[in-house]
Amino acid sequence: MKRLVIALLVLLGLLVAADYGAAAAAESAVSRQMRQQLGLADDPSVRINGFPFLTQAISGDYSSVDVTAERVSFGQLREVEVRAQLRDVQAPLSELLASGPRTLRVGNAEGTIRISANDLARLITGVDKLRIENIDDLALEQAFQDGGAASLTSINPDSAARLVGTTRVLGQEVEVAVIAVLELSGQQIQVVPRDIRIGRPGSDDPQALPPPVQTALRALFTLRIDPGTLPLEVTPTRLRARDGTLEISGFTSGLVLGAGSAGGA
Structure with a gap:
């Protein structure tokens, strides 16, 4: 046996x-x-x-x-x-x-x-140490409470991201946090800034920027990216921030x- x-x-x-x-x-x-x-x-x-x-x-x-x-x-x-x-x-x-x-x-x-984030940073002149972070309703509400536009609270967090990187502002190297809406236009990705601050996300004293600086940084972080055709001729239907990347x-x-x-x- x-x-x-x-x-x-x-x-x-x-x-x-x-x-x-x-x-x-x-x-x-x-x-x-x-x-x-x-x-x-x-x-x-x-x-x-x-x-x-x-x-x-x-x-x-x-x-x-x-x-x-x-x-x-x-x-x-x-x-x-x-x-x-x-x-x-x-x-x-x-x-x-x-x-x-x-x-x-x-x-x-x-x-x-x-x-x-490294690939994205190559497309944004003068920005280093870029991070791509998820954002939620609480963070959007906090950005509004910290002086942001009321329209921030109407953003769908599933189609938004926070981009954080260092750049020079008014002669000083600072960390900039940008809340951006992510949009798909055909095969192309659009990153549209909606709120720009100096300081780490969640800090006690985020600093708003003068309008001319806001305008310059908004233009810097506004992106239109063409990654080409998706694998296997897949039709893109979703764009989101995930695990420190932008995922289509x-x-x-x-x-x-x-x-x-x-x-x-």
């Missing part, structure tokens, strides 16, 4: 090892395909979700596949993080592992790009990637 249990455990271990090995080979194949599809310099990270993998491989149907690439160039940007979650993917294992052309059919996909995301469906697509190789 003991020998039988040991044999079963060994067999189970071999099956798990085979499952992970097959998954790794398939992920590598998908990674090479996505590198070509997205025009990347390096292979992206790919994870085929779900266990066991082999049951999905036999049917050729995969519930979800995650793709991540970092430090990608898009339009004016140089350090973009690209993420895509592919759902209801159809790809026979024999084709995935073959050396020739391969085709992935995707039921639907969510694509996301994240723009780092959207959805698409009915994708054919690879040899069977219009632009596939």
Whole structure:
């Protein structure tokens, strides 16, 4: 009996090892395909979700596949993080592992790009140590109580951010905090300042600026960014501040990637 249990455990271990090995080979194949599809310099990270993998491989149907690439160039940007979650993917294992052309059919996909604070800082002349922070209703109310416009309380915090950076104002290097509204115009990002102060957010004595200085800083922090087409021809639907970045995301469906697509190789 003991020998039988040991044999079963060994067999189970071999099956798990085979499952992970097959998954790794398939992920590598998908990674090479996505590198070509997205025009990347390096292979992206790919994870085929779900266990066991082999049951999905036999049917050729995969519930979800995650793709991540970092430090990608898009339009004016140089350090973009690209993420895509592919759902209801159809790809026979024999084709995935073959050396020739391969085709992935995707039921639907969510694509996301994240723009780092460093990338954003390159577009704002004279601003250093830029940070992108989330903002909430309480912070907007506080900015109003500290002398800001009443319209601050009507801003949707899900489509706003606080940009904090150092720059020279009236001959001195100071930290400037800007509450800005984030807008999508087609594929383009618009950053529209609504409140500008000297001093750290939440400080006891935030300093309002003279109107001429307000005007100059407002122009400095007003941005229109064209990151180019989102991955996998995703239509952007949401722009928000998240984890110290500006994140654009959207959805698409009915994708054919690879040899069977219009632009596939």
